Amino acid sequence: MEEHLPVLVVLVPMLAAPLCLLLRHRTAVTGFAIAVAWLTFAISVLLLLRVLDQGVISYELGGWPPPWGIEYRIDLLNAFVLILVAGIGAIVATWSPASISVELPRYERHYLFYTAYLLCLTGLLGITATGDLFNVFVFLEISALSSYVLISMGQDRRALTSAYQYLIMGTLGATFILIGIGLLYIMTGTLNMADMAVQLEGVRDTRTVLVAFGFFVVGISVKMALFPLHLWLPNAYAYAPSVVTAFLAATATKVSVYILLRFFFTVFGHEFAFGSMRLWVFLMPLALIGIVTASLVAIFQNNIKRMLAYSSVAQIGYMVLGISFASVNGLTGGIVHLFNHGLMKCALFLAMGCIVMRCGSVHIDEMRGLGRRMPWTMAAFVAAGLSLIGVPLTVGFISKWYLVLAALEQGLWPVAALVLLSSLLAAVYVWRVVEVAYFHEPRAVDGEGAITDAPLSLLLPMWALVIAIFYFGISTEATAGIARMAAESLLGTSP
Amino acid sequence: MSPQTAIYVAVGLPLVGAALVVALRRWPNLREAASLATSGALLAVVLTLLPGVQAGGRPEARVVEVMAGLWMAFEVEPLGMLFALVAAGLWIVTTIYSIGYMRGHHEVDQTRFYACFAVAISAAIGVAFAGNLLTLFIFYEVLTLSTYPLVTHHRTEAAMRGGRLYLGILLSTSVVFLLFAVIWTWYLAGTLDFRPGGILAGTADKGTLAVLLALFAFGTGKAALMPFHRWLPAAMVAPTPVSALLHAVAVVKVGVFTVMKIIVYVFGLELLTGTGLSTWLMYVAAFTILASSLIALTKDNLKARLAYSTVSQLSYIVLGAALATSAGVLGGSMHIAMHAFGKITLFFCAGAIYVAAHKTEISDMDGIGRTMPITMTAFFIGSLSVIGLPPFGGAWSKWFLALGALEADKAIFVAVLMISSLLNVAYLMPIVARAFFVAPSETGPSDDDEGALQGTVLEANGGSSIKEAPTFCLVALCATAAGCLALFFFADELYQLLTPIVKP
Secondary structure: OHHHHHHHHHHHHHHHHHHHHHHOOHHHHHHHHHHHHHHHHHHHHHHHHHHHHHOOEEEEHHHOOOOOOOEEEEOHHHHHHHHHHHHHHHHHHHHHHHHHHHHOOOOOOHHHHHHHHHHHHHHHHHHHHEOEHHHHHHHHHHHHHHHHHHHHOOOOOHHHHHHHHHHHHHHHHHHHHHHHHHHHHHHHOOOEHHHHHHHHHHOOOOHHHHHHHHHHHHHHHHHOOOOOOOOHHHHHHHHOOHHHHHHHHHHHHHHHHHHHHHHHHHHOOHHHHHHHOOHHHHHHHHHHHHHHHHHHHHHOOOEHHHHHHHHHHHHHHHHHHHHHHOOHHHHHHHHHHHHHHHHHHHHHHHHHHHHHHHHOOOEHHHHOOHHHHOHHHHHHHHHHHHHHHOOOOOHHHHHHHHHHHHHHHOOOHHHHHHHHHHHHHHHHHHHHHHHHHHHOOOOOOOOOOOOOOOOHHHHHHHHHHHHHHHHHHHOOHHHHHHHHHHHHHHOOOOO | OOHHHHHHHHHHHHHHHHHHHHHOOOOHHHHHHHHHHHHHHHHHHHHHHHHHHHOOOOOEEEEEEEEOOEEEEEEOOHHHHHHHHHHHHHHHHHHHHHHHHHHHOOOOOHHHHHHHHHHHHHHHHHHHHEOEHHHHHHHHHHHHHHHHHHHOOOOOHHHHHHHHHHHHHHHHHHHHHHHHHHHHHHHHHOOOEOOOOOOOOOOOOHHHHHHHHHHHHHHOHHHOOOOOOOHHHHHHHOOHHHHHHHHHHOHHHHHHHHHHHHHHHHHOHHHHHHHOOOHHHHHHHHHHHHHHHHHHHHOOEHHHHHHHHHHHHHHHHHHHHHHOOHHHHHHHHHHHHHHHHHHHHHHHHHHHHHHHHOOOEHHHOOOHHHHOHHHHHHHHHHHHHHHOOOOOOHHHHHHHHHHHHHHOOOHHHHHHHHHHHHHHHHHHHHHHHHHHHOOOOOOOOOOOOOHHHHOEEEEOOOOOEEEEOOHHHHHHHHHHHHHHHHHHHOHHHHHHHHHHHOOO
16 A cells, blocks of 8 residues: 555545546535545555655555656655645545535536536646656646636636636646647757656757757746746636636646656756756846746735735746756755745635625725724735735745855855845835725725624635644754755755 | 742742732732832842852852853843842832822723833843843844833823834944844854953954944943934823833843943953943943033933933943943943942932922922922932032042043043033022022913822921822832932942952
């Protein structure tokens, strides 16, 4: 049983998804999906412990040895990302029932939601677990197609156009990645990542490989919404149901960042990608411009979900910035921010979900006086918002610390200053909400009773994330420690 | 209690107090009793650490390894000991005062007030006992955030604007300059520990160190060095006990304390005197001293005048640190305590006048000494101490600061200190003179105001009614005024406690 963990983490949600269709009964499906999500999370925790204990795990699918068969290869990096994805998947699933009964009222077939949700989870976990390039593409499509469905379930009719926009952009991105994979396959005759890294040795500088490299860069940039290829993201996040936004915001773009790391550090090798190809010349300016521009745009959003979506684009910038340093501290910062940002953005969007449930909208005017009406929800928002700013004792501080340190190491002090300055932009957009919620009188409620705080079933999962934000902000051995080990192995500075 | 436990308890106790305050929110008397009990217990715990530190001990406690090689750690040294004593001692007095003020003034949300107050004290103690720059920075930010609800207590438009400036300046300076400097120091020195003699010597060239010093000095926005002083007057929208806490105990003192710690334990006095790196900082401090005293002269609002006076007095301490001579550092450190007692007395009096007579402008305070003799006498004593006249505590710190300037061969700063003393006289004494010698104007606007009746009303012989602030307020302001006097006679204790920081 123990040795099958690498495949189980993908297989369990994958098999559970069609079962949801068969079960149909509303309560049964909900309970089943939540149980499956937590089981998946438990498997991912076991996997990480095993990797910490034994080192890299290689799993041969169907008993076919790589490079002929498909290999699932779990090292610290993807075990870490698996924990994030499965953990967020479990928390959001637990949070979901009360919210979707409000947000998808006319949507009778709730089992379809959970089917799509579990499929999306499967796709994201599959991308992360596999050691096979074509498998990455397959899972990429599974996660993408199911997320189009999920986004289009939004109440607002603009959800449909947003999902369509995402579909076009996402398909473009995935196609670029597929073309890249095809070109590499032509040159090496293998699809196994570890094997390809070896086979590329003699042919790295051929034009075909260079073109493949280019297709990967653009394709992955679209999928992870790197500025200026982020246009699909704000609308998709703003109009999707809250559950979906919370889940996707914390996982989908993060997994794309993982693909970036895996392709350019494991397959191409960092000497080639960052040494001779000088990928950082491309990534660093875009990351910095993205951080500043998206933060500025976020300040002027009146739809708070949209504001947080732009903030996500900026935060992707931090991760890519960390990666572009291609140093141990930089990568540690990028990887740990991937995890940390997942926690805080999920908490923020869950808070938005609670507000949608009670007020029906997340327009900034609707949030007047919510500090008194929904104290626990707003307290969670403020706590996660502080983390977004990077206040000490929260996870955001840890990420910033590593990023600034990495910039100073390379003598790039203007970059370090920019990272710190941009936290002030985050402070501005977070505080805008705080002032409205705590200083303005609540809107007059017509007819219905006053707005009260969200039910406990929504508050508990959200506060679990808030506690995690502080816990991992104070004791970082589990996050920054693992991220550092993963960074060292990506750079080949440790065995 | 072992010293290590005492450190944990000192930082944790106010948090427990905050939790108690929230738990007892339905019973105001019990709630205030909890505040008082916690503050008393805190002082007792801090006092248990004193003998060990006086004997040369440096109790340590390591809490958790935040990042590889970077601990959240505490270490008690003389400077932190002094600051913790001041903060814990004045918390008791401020709590007593708050009870009188908040009830006398029918303030709302008192539970939040007392709870945030306790959290702020915990952060101040955390800063005082911080064993390295990271720990100091963490508690510095906790303090900023926990005082924000206090500053914006009234939740009005004005409070929101004041809070925006308060948080904006403190957060921006600390995140952009201070955090930058902290991470840079970590990169250069490979450690953030406070060590006698400093950690930066020999790690970088002079230019880099000069930039670093500037980042530290301006990054510590709480030290209110010009041009980053605007948050202090903006924070006046807060209720008076908060202003007292902010200006005298926690916030600004955390700022100057941070500057002092960084100069003594991160740069090291030898490095600064050897290279003359801090000369520019002396001039910036001197400019702040004079400029803000001049601004204070123009303010008619009593709290605004006191706020600018604070900006000026803080720069005394920064000047002392920048001089980097032993007398300068000692004088600056002593001034942390001396100014705390003097300025808190003045703020208590300003609040008492507001509660009892509803007056905020100095021009309305003609003859107020006749109705509030005790308050105005205390105000007089506080003023004398702030000016630096014997027999009050402020005399000693000014003495040592002047001595420090001479030691550094910079007689010009002695002149700055003397001119500043004259300016202090010019903006504080007229208030006392008006109160006692000018006849009250006939059109006293709000004598029979409802809130005013909360005060202790007594009929005096001359027929003019004595109408003092609530008893709790009076007790507090008399205690701090007496403290000003006591500090003059016990200055040697402070001197003995602090000497080790300049003679390792």
